[in-house]
Amino acid sequence: MFGFKHPKTWEVFEIVERPGLIIIKNPFTSIGQRYWTVKCLEEYSKKPNKTNIDTLNLVPENKEWWEMCQNNNNVLLLKKLRWVTLGYHHNWDTKVYNEQDKGKFPKDLTDMTVFVASTLGYTNFNPEAAIINYYHMDSTLSGHTDHSEKDLEAPLFSFSFGQTAIFLLGGKSKDDKPTPVFLRSGDIVVMSKESRLAYHGVPKILQIDSRYWDPIDENDLCYIGKDYRDVVNICKDESLWKPFGNYLSHSRININVRQVLSRGQKRLNSENAEEVT
Numbered sequence: 001m002f003g004f005k006h007p008k009t010w011e012v013f014e015i016v017e018r019p020g021l022i023i024i025k026n027p028f029t030s031i032g033q034r035y036w037t038v039k040c041l042e043e044y045s046k047k048p049n050k051t052n053i054d055t056l057n058l059v060p061e062n063k064e065w066w067e068m069c070q071n072n073n074n075v076l077l078l079k080k081l082r083w084v085t086l087g088y089h090h091n092w093d094t095k096v097y098n099e100q101d102k103g104k105f106p107k108d109l110t111d112m113t114v115f116v117a118s119t120l121g122y123t124n125f126n127p128e129a130a131i132i133n134y135y136h137m138d139s140t141l142s143g144h145t146d147h148s149e150k151d152l153e154a155p156l157f158s159f160s161f162g163q164t165a166i167f168l169l170g171g172k173s174k175d176d177k178p179t180p181v182f183l184r185s186g187d188i189v190v191m192s193k194e195s196r197l198a199y200h201g202v203p204k205i206l207q208i209d210s211r212y213w214d215p216i217d218e219n220d221l222c223y224i225g226k227d228y229r230d231v232v233n234i235c236k237d238e239s240l241w242k243p244f245g246n247y248l249s250h251s252r253i254n255i256n257v258r259q260v261l262s263r264g265q266k267r268l269n270s271e272n273a274e275e276v277t
């Protein structure tokens, strides 16, 4: 299901010095890693999802970013995409979610995240917002906390594909010395409990020789739903997969999924903005 190996085989760790920081070491099959990569590059980057390049006028209204990059082998344009937001759009300036600034959250990403959450015992997790970060070999993400969500008890789920990151997670204060962890392709990070509101960042992306998304096993089933067969076909056909594999060889993709609303809450009320600012 969803491109995972059987959960009985998953290697799940909690970092002793960072309670609540859980790492699942690549539970994906190669086809699974390929599936989420294709979705992040070809589909989630499309409108009405929001991206950092929306305001740069690089992609005409009737064109798509991934298609344009492929048609002209446009490496410059390829490197311009740094983030996409899904569901409740993250507001980078105010850090306040808004009921009026929200898109549909993808069904496959909901199902996959809910599956991971419930496997770990979080049976009420609702994916409502995601940031997809696209890193190149010189990209970094500075130390920050994720505190815009209404429900700060709900864990945050983070999925990594492509090149390896050094991920630092500290404590509630910037003065706490952070713990470094390698995040390799396919690894899942869960930030829960004390670690949910901890400072974290990515100071370095490391070039690796291994291609964790190769080789594929023809017998690997990747049941994600009948609507997604075309994507699975791309993953299984080496010539169709090639441009996506080339991207992963020089970049890292991170999907960061959050629950925004508290349990039982149906929508953000209009006071939300005033409450949080």
Ligand SMILES: O=C(O)CCC(=O)C(=O)O
Residues within 6 Å of the ligand: 131, 133, 141, 146, 158, 160, 165, 167, 183, 200, 201, 202, 254, 256
């Ligand atoms: O890229 C990562 O592993 C972390 C991303 C992150 O911290 C964020 O999007 O808030």
